[in-house]
Amino acid sequence: MTRARGAFPWLVVGGLLLVALSLRAPIVAPTPILADIQRDLGVTSATVGLLATAPVLMFAVLTPVAALVIRRAGAEAAVLLALLVVLLGTVLRTLPGFAGLLTGTVVIGVGITVGNVVVPVIIRRDVPPPHVSTVTAAYVAVMNAGSLVTVLIMVPLAEAIGWTPALLAWALVTLAGIALWTLHMRRDRPSTGRWAEADSGEPATSAAPAADDARAAIARTPDLSQTGPVPVAGVARGAAGARHPVTWLLMAAFACQTAAYYSLTTWLPSIARDELGLDAAQAAVLASLFQGIAVAGAFLVPLLGRFAAPIVPVLVICACWLVTGIGSLVAPEALPVWIATGAVAHAGGFVVIFTILVRVARSDRQAAGMSALVQGVGYAIAAVAPPLVGALHESTGGWAAPLTAIAVATTSYSVFVLTAERAARRD
16 A cells, blocks of 8 residues: 555546546547548558557557556556656657658557556545545546537547647647646655556456455456556456366457457548438437446446446447447448447446456455456457448448448457356356
């Protein structure tokens, strides 16, 4: 324990909320203006889709490296390093040509990976236990609210000053986070600079200690609704998790869910413009609902888990994904409805996956290994989804084939996660 946990750490929480904005807005910012970027730079749909894929690939590849950086530098320094790297990537995205834009996005992905790993560690370490769930919910809410605001204002901002300066404008948020976090480090530096939990055998991860009661597991699990990776104390420990069949089912479910989420996040403005005849600003408003409603979706599964059997949240989230995938394909004119159900599905789907994981894990070490496999492989598979969806659209000249692929992914998620839930009950 690095500090007394009786007093509420307002400065820490304020800094983390600004960090939350810096860890989400840079990824979401290009999506409402992908058509403008593609037109101005003369690249294909599949190529511009790399702007969404690059950060996801960093999540998949660099999570173990991020954990090592945190152990060596300490948690506080790791947060500051993450913000500085995000700032560097934001500046690099202003370089001429698509190469500069992609390079900056990759660098942003590196910074966000470190931030995704360390933030739950600090919440768990510094926030008094009665407030952990509240602070975590606030962190989740700010990330989704930041996505909503980003999508809403990017189109008018790009129209007013150009899309390159509009992307650079998000550096102001990162600079504010750097200033506040530096103030926290100067005024409230913990007694130990190392990640104390890193070598303790207890992963600072959303995979909480295994519990027989799924509702208790949900209550103790921080930040499960996010699409970024959670901390993994040791990927080498994944061998034990690999022997559990539920691990492979959850890995497949995670890959399907993340592929559907990033495909929709990347191409939703374009789909809305083409299928509903909306202009860029209207399409951005519609796409922002996907991020905004997710705030409520993040709290749905824990709420259901407190009052119903563990299977109930699983069935609800599967139903939402099925409705989203099939509805978007057969009735694209009702896209706002499918956006609403998809927002609930993507926020709650991660909670479902990791709730099952903590139920079947026999120890913290096995939970860490399972979590590493589920996320590492899942994100690697999901990373190719946005470019493939863009390539399908370009080759067919419409959105029927891409929406079919998304519907297959959401249906597959439901099959895999229901099978995993059944196997967990038997286990």
